[in-house]
Amino acid sequence: AACMTAAPARAQGVTKDTVEGITHLNRLGTTVACSGAIKAQAVPEIKKMGFASIINLRQADEPGADIEAEAAAAKAAGIRYYHIPFNAAAPDPASADKFLDATTEKGSEPAFIHCAGGGRAATMWFIKRLVVDHWNVERAAKEATALGMTSPALKQFAIEYAQSHER
Numbered sequence: 001a002a003c004m005t006a007a008p009a010r011a012q013g014v015t016k017d018t019v020e021g022i023t024h025l026n027r028l029g030t031t032v033a034c035s036g037a038i039k040a041q042a043v044p045e046i047k048k049m050g051f052a053s054i055i056n057l058r059q060a061d062e063p064g065a066d067i068e069a070e071a072a073a074a075k076a077a078g079i080r081y082y083h084i085p086f087n088a089a090a091p092d093p094a095s096a097d098k099f100l101d102a103t104t105e106k107g108s109e110p111a112f113i114h115c116a117g118g119g120r121a122a123t124m125w126f127i128k129r130l131v132v133d134h135w136n137v138e139r140a141a142k143e144a145t146a147l148g149m150t151s152p153a154l155k156q157f158a159i160e161y162a163q164s165h166e167r
Contacts, residue, residue, distance in 0.1 A: 014146040019045055024118040026147045032120035034112040034147040043073035051112040053080035055102055057095075057120045059087060063114070080108055091157040098167070099124045104132055118148035121128050123158050125149075127163060130162035137162075 017025045021042030027033040028100040033051065037058070037140075046054060054074050058065040067083055074081035082102040086095040103111055126144035129135040137159060141149070149155060 024148060026118065028143065028147060031110055032125055033112045034118055034125055036118040037116050038114050040066060040069040040073040043070065043079065044077045047079045047113045051079065051110050053108040053111045053143060055082045055084060055099065055111055055113045057084055057086040057113065057115040057124060059085040062116055068112045070116040086115065088120055088123065088151065088154060091154060093161055096124065096127050096161050098129060100128060103128050119150045119154065122147035122149035123151065123154040127161055130158065131165050
């Protein structure tokens with residue numbers, strides 16, 4: 001579901017950009033961007049922004065999720081592409097495992113992470129901050145919220161995942 005809440009005060013470094021074909025774009029310097037749905041034609045623009053990879057968390061059966069077109073556009077633009085379906089209603093730790101493998105793979109950063117509304121993307125980044133970067137929950141949650149994390153249930157999933165998956 002799209003996020004309809006008022007925007008929280010911005011954490012340092014998170015900027016909201018408007019790019020044709022990308023919904024709810026939130027960027028953290030050149031480290032990462034989290035967004036909602038993107039159109040395949042926005043992929044060359046993502047490459048131009050300096051991103052090395054795209055991580056798509058949408059499930060193939062979501063309305064408007066054209067995984068093949070996006071993967072083909074990424075290949076054509078010379079940008080790494082990962083499709084890691086993540087169901088917000090039934091979050092699977094295996095998806096988080098795959099996400100962490102993708103974001104920590106040499107050459108994948110900076111990563112452009114997206115789902116449909118931006119919430120799943122920001123939640124996965126929250127997990128990365130906790131597990132890989134060893135940030136405390138408060139600091140990581142502040143950044144993830146600025147990037148678009150809105151679901152208390154997903155936030156709880158992320159915290160529990162992090163507690164059982166120290167890296």
